[in-house]
Amino acid sequence: MRVLRLALLVLFLVSSLVEAVEKPFNFNETPGKLPKEVIPSEYTIRIVPNLDNFTFAGRENVKLKVRKPVRQLVLNALELKIEAASVDGKEFPASAIKTDNEKELLTLTFPSELAAGDHALTLSFTGKINQQGQGLFYMRYQERGSGARKVMLGTQFEATDTRRFFPGWDEPAFRARFQLTAVVPENWLAVSNMPVESEQKAAGGKEVRFAPTPPMSSYLNVFVAGELDFIESRVGPTRIRVIATKGNAELGRYALDASAEILKYYNDYFGVPYPLPKLDQIALTGGFGGAMENWGGITYFESTLLFDQRSSSAETKQNIYEVIAHEVAHMWFGDLVTMAWWDNLWLNEGFASWMGSKCTAHFNPQWEVWLAREVPRDPTRRTGIAKEAAMEGDGRSTTHPIQQRVETEAEANSAFDDITYKKGQSFLRMLESFLGENVFRDGIRRYIAAHKYSNTTTADLWNALSEASNKSVGAIAVGWTEQPGFPVVKVNREAGGKVQLSQERFTVNFKNAPPLLWQIPLTYSVVGGTPATLLMTDKTASLENIPADRALKLNINGAGNYRVQYDDLSWQLLLKALPRLGVEDRVNLMSDAWAFVQAGRSSASLYFGLIEKLPASTDLAEREQMIEVIEFINRLLIDSPAREKFQQYARSLLRSTFETVGWQPKPGEAPIVRNLRASLIKAFGDLDDSDVIADCRKRFEKYVADPASLSPDLRAPVLAVVGRYADEKTWNKLHELGLKTTSSEEKQNYYNALASAIDPKLVKKTLAIALTDELPTSRAIFLVSRVARDSGHPDNAWEFAKANMKALLAKVDAAGENRYAASLFTFFSDGSRAGELRVYAKKNLPPATAPEIAKAVDEIQFRAEFRDRLVSQLHAFISSGAK
Numbered sequence: 001m002r003v004l005r006l007a008l009l010v011l012f013l014v015s016s017l018v019e020a021v022e023k024p025f026n027f028n029e030t031p032g033k034l035p036k037e038v039i040p041s042e043y044t045i046r047i048v049p050n051l052d053n054f055t056f057a058g059r060e061n062v063k064l065k066v067r068k069p070v071r072q073l074v075l076n077a078l079e080l081k082i083e084a085a086s087v088d089g090k091e092f093p094a095s096a097i098k099t100d101n102e103k104e105l106l107t108l109t110f111p112s113e114l115a116a117g118d119h120a121l122t123l124s125f126t127g128k129i130n131q132q133g134q135g136l137f138y139m140r141y142q143e144r145g146s147g148a149r150k151v152m153l154g155t156q157f158e159a160t161d162t163r164r165f166f167p168g169w170d171e172p173a174f175r176a177r178f179q180l181t182a183v184v185p186e187n188w189l190a191v192s193n194m195p196v197e198s199e200q201k202a203a204g205g206k207e208v209r210f211a212p213t214p215p216m217s218s219y220l221n222v223f224v225a226g227e228l229d230f231i232e233s234r235v236g237p238t239r240i241r242v243i244a245t246k247g248n249a250e251l252g253r254y255a256l257d258a259s260a261e262i263l264k265y266y267n268d269y270f271g272v273p274y275p276l277p278k279l280d281q282i283a284l285t286g287g288f289g290g291a292m293e294n295w296g297g298i299t300y301f302e303s304t305l306l307f308d309q310r311s312s313s314a315e316t317k318q319n320i321y322e323v324i325a326h327e328v329a330h331m332w333f334g335d336l337v338t339m340a341w342w343d344n345l346w347l348n349e350g351f352a353s354w355m356g357s358k359c360t361a362h363f364n365p366q367w368e369v370w371l372a373r374e375v376p377r378d379p380t381r382r383t384g385i386a387k388e389a390a391m392e393g394d395g396r397s398t399t400h401p402i403q404q405r406v407e408t409e410a411e412a413n414s415a416f417d418d419i420t421y422k423k424g425q426s427f428l429r430m431l432e433s434f435l436g437e438n439v440f441r442d443g444i445r446r447y448i449a450a451h452k453y454s455n456t457t458t459a460d461l462w463n464a465l466s467e468a469s470n471k472s473v474g475a476i477a478v479g480w481t482e483q484p485g486f487p488v489v490k491v492n493r494e495a496g497g498k499v500q501l502s503q504e505r506f507t508v509n510f511k512n513a514p515p516l517l518w519q520i521p522l523t524y525s526v527v528g529g530t531p532a533t534l535l536m537t538d539k540t541a542s543l544e545n546i547p548a549d550r551a552l553k554l555n556i557n558g559a560g561n562y563r564v565q566y567d568d569l570s571w572q573l574l575l576k577a578l579p580r581l582g583v584e585d586r587v588n589l590m591s592d593a594w595a596f597v598q599a600g601r602s603s604a605s606l607y608f609g610l611i612e613k614l615p616a617s618t619d620l621a622e623r624e625q626m627i628e629v630i631e632f633i634n635r636l637l638i639d640s641p642a643r644e645k646f647q648q649y650a651r652s653l654l655r656s657t658f659e660t661v662g663w664q665p666k667p668g669e670a671p672i673v674r675n676l677r678a679s680l681i682k683a684f685g686d687l688d689d690s691d692v693i694a695d696c697r698k699r700f701e702k703y704v705a706d707p708a709s710l711s712p713d714l715r716a717p718v719l720a721v722v723g724r725y726a727d728e729k730t731w732n733k734l735h736e737l738g739l740k741t742t743s744s745e746e747k748q749n750y751y752n753a754l755a756s757a758i759d760p761k762l763v764k765k766t767l768a769i770a771l772t773d774e775l776p777t778s779r780a781i782f783l784v785s786r787v788a789r790d791s792g793h794p795d796n797a798w799e800f801a802k803a804n805m806k807a808l809l810a811k812v813d814a815a816g817e818n819r820y821a822a823s824l825f826t827f828f829s830d831g832s833r834a835g836e837l838r839v840y841a842k843k844n845l846p847p848a849t850a851p852e853i854a855k856a857v858d859e860i861q862f863r864a865e866f867r868d869r870l871v872s873q874l875h876a877f878i879s880s881g882a883k
């Protein structure tokens, strides 16, 4: 095989290359509101919930280390009433106790200085049990089997809501031991981070005391209680359980087996075994939507944990595995070692996303994990491959660096976005493939060993990876984590086998973007040849001895977080070489081509020209990339005369794949073929295909009579298509089925179907459900977003939300608060809506929503401009094309 010789232009790094500013972790210099003179070391907390009026009473003792004399104790508390406070047994008078709800602080003022040394703080307080997933919250649900209405309790503390449960130093750098005691009804199971230490009868039920935790950040506490069951097993010394409401625990079997496999893998990968005596995966019936990595007691919305052989889809199964792998990775990265402050949230989330995907791919290579299309529970979030979703947002003017300044609680909660998770994940994947798997793992082992039970900054991670690799990782990383955006590498063939490369910032709908420069760990190969790497540190670089008649592919497997724009000659050679490229490379070319169309760098014919040349295949990722683009255009063209012609063209692109896959699952077929079948049915339904719509209706009739007649994989798409074209009678039937089922996954399928209805009369009926308690709060609010997206009537959804904003926001958790209103606008492609949103926000929304408003305004403006551009390009392309 021919080895390529590189000619790298080694120049001084030009001044626009950003310089690293971050320092390793230092407690005293860590940002935050709380003074650093007083450090808590141990909390003992006793909570007594009152289920009749959803309040609770609490009492806590906190051991304090006072580093130098202070006149005040300043700690966090929110929506708690402080009944009494004392230090070392001396009571504070009421006048010395101040709570500031705005700043979320509790201040206790001493009559004279408190001396340095050890002290004990005692507090009594009362608080409320919330409806939405913030602090301690309650969930109402129907019990499986009996259908009886029940209630359970859970907590959600990240980022800044532990202070709603008990007063404390609620910033991640204040690690301490926590020992919780709670009083619950006799027939309840109570769960926290650590195993139960003792249980005894108490007034109103039983008092459960848990063992104290190791030193950890306050946001990692957890408390769940209710009529719960569990199944269990062991991994070495660790007891692992899946806990769910009565009658559901056995549905956790798949999750339990997956957890065992994942835990063993991480015990080895991190080099430090899981440090707690137990690890619980806990299914919650509502309150919040995703999953939360509380140390030793991970919480999940139940349909992300429970798998029912008879009714769950292949997609659900894959999602469960990946979410568990993400959360369990946090037991090390996040819990054992925690970011010092929220500006480094990506250390937790980017890493867990990367590690979770790596682990999932290791055990399930058939799932094409790195290419999997994510379907977020919040329908206003970008779908698609994780990397692409991050790049879409990162190319806009509203993006931000992975590491961003965070000062307020609202900013901390807003940090949980695609850049933090997915760009973080994508950068780590690129870095791992550049440093090599083993070197990278050795660096991670060093990092965990050096910082366990402590906090870190990103600089600590780069230092560990630099030591392991002997490369200056910090210098490469800084462009990716401390500046926004990402590059496009342009490829130009020159005479004599020379290929000229140049980099520039890639943007969409962002005129006059400040130019930036990156150190790009490039990978490339002549198709069929050996892959090679090149660290591109300057604006230009070149490759030599590339045969003029051979295709050259950069960004092997699409593992790099950059785009590649080829000159025409190189592109034509690649089109000819398509059958010899792997699916990851083909999907990479498709994604880049579509991005160039969006950015106005190419016409739509670049993308569809590529699609038409793809070899026949039933590969999932490739077809889903097409479906993703087709869905986007189909929505953009609502009310456009161009839509029908586009739909016809789009159906012709997908037809042969659907004919190969067919309706009928074949014995022994790969799970991803089952996913593809579901995607195709949904796509044909959206594209108004009369045959598929008629087939879906037939299968729905049969399904109503005999649920087993429809494979679990096909339920979501068939119900969605039936719902989309539903009349009132069908809508009522779907609603009735949704009300009846006690399975979260099935319920979601039915209500998604209701939200798809395009008949405006039915749109109104669906929207009204969001105000009822038919759905858990976290799902009810997204019903409105779903209607905005799927019904084709974002105007109706917005009118409804505007009229009921207060009631809807009462159901939103902390992470969603800032984006809810803005997100409902993201399906408008009428430019005047941008102004409407600005005016509404100014009058009605807090300043913390500003970044989300800006993103929505940018999205509306982009869609309006893109829609006009696309209509003329498609017209020219489709009418001149063969189809």
Ligand SMILES: [Zn+2]
Residues within 6 Å of the ligand: 293, 326, 327, 330, 348, 349, 352
């Ligand atoms: Zn996470």
